[in-house]
Amino acid sequence: DAGITQSPRYKITETGRQVTLMCHQTWSHSYMFWYRQDLGHGLRLIYYSAAADITDKGEVPDGYVVSRSKTENFPLTLESATRSQTSVYFCASSESGTSNYEQYFGPGTRLTVT
Amino acid sequence: GQQVMQIPQYQHVQEGEDFTTYCNSSTTLSNIQWYKQRPGGHPVFLIQLVKSGEVKKQKRLTFQFGEAKKNSSLHITATQTTDVGTYFCAGQLAGGTSYGKLTFGQGTILTVHP
Incomplete structure (x- = not known):
């Protein structure tokens, strides 16, 4: 059972570039x-x-775009990366229809914008 | 908007000492969850509190939810080196449709010196 995965785990990009983080x-x-x-x-x-x-x-949300065409995927796009977006990004998921909204986190993506 | 404040930001203890982190919300919460993040890892769910005044225990960890459902605490008795990490509280707003959305506190980084 793979659970929740993120890719890439590490990313270095330049200011102004578009980058997409997968979940x-x-x-x-x-x-x-x-x-x-x-x-x-x-x-x-x-x-x-x-x-x-x-x-x-x-x-x-500013500077980010998301889409969800399929239930299992939720990509996050930085349209034009800035240094302030250097961070660790976590994706998480939780069940619907239950009173317990525990969230399950992916391993994270460490993004550096130079 | 909803704010969840958590203190202290850092806590250094000697192994065997007790540790407490506190969480306060600006608004009444439906429930509060606690997560632990080991260094270099991702947040992992520990527990959820739902009822006013609720107290739950997990071995050396004691979680409390305030009577007004606006504050919570996590107490660790006799810390061990395995307790190191960042502890987050996360509150879900009472009422409305929040889609399981949580507001996280800033986290308390716990260091345990052997």
């Missing part, structure tokens, strides 16, 4: 989330999705 889950969870983690800020929600083709902004 894939094998549980058929309806809900998926993208967070960024920066020291002193904890985990901040970028975008989330309640189902395929349903997405909404989180706390820090």
